[in-house]
Amino acid sequence: MVRKRLRISQLSGRDLLFAVAPLVFAVAAGLWLAYQFVKPAPPDTLVITTGDPEGGYYHFAQRYREILARDGVKLEIRTSGGSLENVARLMNEDSPVEVGFVQGGTGSAANAPHLVSLGTLYYEPLWVFYRGPREITRLTELRGKRIAVGGDLSGTRALALLLLAVNHATQPPTRLVFEGGNAATELLLQGNIDALFVVGSPEAPVIQRLLTAKGVRLMSFDRAEAYTRRFPFLTPLVLPQGALDLARDLPAKDVTLLAPAATLVAKDTLHPALAYLLLRAATEVHGEPGLFARPGEFPSGKDVDFPLSDEARRYYRAGPPFLQRYLPYWAANLVDRLWVMLLPIVALAIPLSRIVPPLYAWRVRSRIYKWYAKLKAVELDLEGERDAGKLQKLLERLDTIEDAVNRIPTPLAFTDQLYTFRLHIHLVRRRIAQGLERERGDTLPID
Numbered sequence: 001m002v003r004k005r006l007r008i009s010q011l012s013g014r015d016l017l018f019a020v021a022p023l024v025f026a027v028a029a030g031l032w033l034a035y036q037f038v039k040p041a042p043p044d045t046l047v048i049t050t051g052d053p054e055g056g057y058y059h060f061a062q063r064y065r066e067i068l069a070r071d072g073v074k075l076e077i078r079t080s081g082g083s084l085e086n087v088a089r090l091m092n093e094d095s096p097v098e099v100g101f102v103q104g105g106t107g108s109a110a111n112a113p114h115l116v117s118l119g120t121l122y123y124e125p126l127w128v129f130y131r132g133p134r135e136i137t138r139l140t141e142l143r144g145k146r147i148a149v150g151g152d153l154s155g156t157r158a159l160a161l162l163l164l165a166v167n168h169a170t171q172p173p174t175r176l177v178f179e180g181g182n183a184a185t186e187l188l189l190q191g192n193i194d195a196l197f198v199v200g201s202p203e204a205p206v207i208q209r210l211l212t213a214k215g216v217r218l219m220s221f222d223r224a225e226a227y228t229r230r231f232p233f234l235t236p237l238v239l240p241q242g243a244l245d246l247a248r249d250l251p252a253k254d255v256t257l258l259a260p261a262a263t264l265v266a267k268d269t270l271h272p273a274l275a276y277l278l279l280r281a282a283t284e285v286h287g288e289p290g291l292f293a294r295p296g297e298f299p300s301g302k303d304v305d306f307p308l309s310d311e312a313r314r315y316y317r318a319g320p321p322f323l324q325r326y327l328p329y330w331a332a333n334l335v336d337r338l339w340v341m342l343l344p345i346v347a348l349a350i351p352l353s354r355i356v357p358p359l360y361a362w363r364v365r366s367r368i369y370k371w372y373a374k375l376k377a378v379e380l381d382l383e384g385e386r387d388a389g390k391l392q393k394l395l396e397r398l399d400t401i402e403d404a405v406n407r408i409p410t411p412l413a414f415t416d417q418l419y420t421f422r423l424h425i426h427l428v429r430r431r432i433a434q435g436l437e438r439e440r441g442d443t444l445p446i447d
Contacts, residue, residue, distance in 0.1 A: 027390060042273040047076045049086045049100035051095055051154070051180050056124070056201045057101040057262070067281040071329035073274070082154025082180075083107070088117055090267055098267050099278060102305075103155030103199060104260030105162075105233040109306050116268045116309035119299040119316065120261040121282055122201065123292040125237055126159060127257065128219035129188060129210045130195035137222040139167040148177040148184035148196035156180055159260065160197035181206055189213055199260070202244060202291055220255040227258055233305065234258045237292050244291075259292065261303055268309070275311040276324060287299060294355065367408050370416050372424075374401050379428050388439040395432045398425060 022256060044236070051057035058079060065075040080086055086100035087107040102126060107115070130136055130145075137302070142164070149164070150156030157178065164170045168234050177184070177193055185206055187193045200207055210216055221227065224236035237257045244250040264282060266275065282299040289295040301308050301316040308316075319325070378397050381390075410418050 009310070015313075033045075042073075042271040044072060045074045045076060045276055046278075047078060047096045047098055049078045049080050049089050049097045051077055051080055051082050051086070051101065052151075054181055056204050059203075060101070060121070063285050064278070064281045067284055068277060071277060073277060073329075076330055080153065081151050082156065084155060084158060085153035086155075087112060087115070087265070090265060097272075098270050100265055102263050102265045103159070104263060104303070104305060105231065105263070106158050106260075107305055112306065114268050115265050115306050116270075116312075117301075117304040117306040118264040118266055118278055118299050118309060118312045119282065120263050120303055121286045122175055122262055122290065122298050123235060123259040124199050124201065124236060124262040125239075125257040125259040125292065126156075126163075127198050127200070127210070128195060128206055129198070129216050130219060131188065131191065131215055132194065132217070136219050139163055139169055142174070142195055143167075143169045144173045145179055145194035146175045146177060146192070148179045148187060148193050150178070150180035150184070150197060150199075152178055154180050154199075155260075156197055156199040159199060162231070163227070163258075173439040185210060186299075188216065195219075201255055202239075211244060212248075218251060218255055220253075222256070224256045224258055233260050233303065237401045239291070263304055263306075264299070265306055266309065270309070272311050276315065276321060277329065280320060281313060281351070332440055365414065365417055368410075368414075370407065370420050371401055371405050371421065375421075375424060375428060379431075382428070382431060382435070391435050391439070395429065395436075398432065400431050401425065 046068070048061050050061045058077065061075070061077045065077065065376075068075045068274065070417065078089070080089065080100075083101070083103040083106040085098075086102055089095045090099040090100055091112050093114075099118070101121075104120070109115070128136075130140075130142070147160075147164070147169075149160035150158075155182070161176075164174075164176075170176065177187065179187060180196075180198065184193070184196045184198070188196050188210070198206060198210075202208075211218065221236075228234045228236055235258070237259050239251060239255040239257055241251060241253050242249050264278065266278075279299065286293075286298040287296060289297075299316075301312060314321075375398075378394055378401070382394055402422065405418065405421060405425075408418070
């Protein structure tokens with residue numbers, strides 16, 4: 001009798017696919033679910049609102065733009081009338097502006113609940129320049145004068161009016177002129193006003209010009225401590241004699257100034273990755289010691305008018321995030337966004353992968369095991385059977401079973417199951433042959 005050759009292979013692709021399919025489906029479902037929690041990618045463009053192009057805010061924004069460009073983020077600079085306009089832009093949900101410079105004391109969380117602070121950047125002194133032969137040390141001495149208090153939307157104007165008001169120096173005959181920057185400077189130099197208020201860093205071109213202008217004096221506050229008790233956002237600063245120019249002895253003596261702190265304020269929707277990028281830029285720009293700052297004093301999370309953002313709080317406590325310390329910005333951001341995708345692999349793929357081998361083995365063996373039912377049926381029909389014709393039919397059924405089993409593709413590792421089944425077939429065939437031998441009185445060959 002011709003037997004078909006056994007179909008032996010190293011591995012059964014169909015069975016392996018059957019065993020792996022549940023694992024793939026479970027992991028795919030887990031990845032899809034995890035993807036719903038993946039953070040959106042940060043935008044590659046950020047809009048910042050500054051102030052007058054001649055002011056310090058605009059100067060620092062240009063430095064920020066250079067730093068952010070190194071990581072592929074474009075910083076768009078929008079000039080403005082000053083801190084009040086910057087706060088208004090940030091409060092406008094439809095405005096593309098997401099971050100801006102704000103002078104301390106010009107806003108609060110009560111009036112702008114959706115704004116957060118990224119920290120204070122540097123002291124921003126209030127400079128009061130005036131003309132006249134007599135030294136002035138108190139704002140009460142400006143009553144009845146022509147005073148430039150800054151533009152309509154500037155932080156300078158808000159601070160100047162506040163300080164003049166507590167000194168009862170805003171009512172007539174005092175004349176308030178709502179000009180600032182270069183326009184107010186020209187008015188003072190030409191003698192059209194008697195004094196002007198300006199808030200800014202010592203390096204600002206307007207301040208440098210006024211410090212060296214002939215006939216212009218700089219006021220020193222003799223009650224600075226009293227102001228800081230009334231207005232906690234102010235800090236007393238001493239400008240030492242000669243600190244601005246030793247050769248020309250500028251200033252000619254120590255000058256006490258009052259200073260709010262410049263802060264970086266953002267919408268609470270600012271992407272965390274951009275917040276950390278801005279904080280790193282602020283550290284690079286403002287972290288060096290200066291005329292009014294000790295090394296490492298700025299940026300700082302102290303003395304802010306708006307609540308610190310979560311990113312700023314973590315940054316000032318522990319520094320940049322772990323990934324940003326060792327990876328480029330784009331790589332750190334990608335890993336930070338997609339780490340959640342590892343959860344399905346760890347939680348599903350590893351445990352479920354343990355059931356693949358048993359499932360694969362069961363799948364292969366099941367194709368052989370199901371023929372044992374037919375073999376058992378032949379053996380039951382054989383019990384007590386004496387008719388030679390019926391025995392011959394049982395033998396044909398047995399041949400059919402063996403031929404079918406030989407056609408089953410069987411991986412090499414499971415051939416022992418196949419040969420064991422063939423051995424059982426041989427035992428049943430031998431019993432049938434013995435029955436035929438008794439009935440016919442001759443011996444049949446047994447495979």
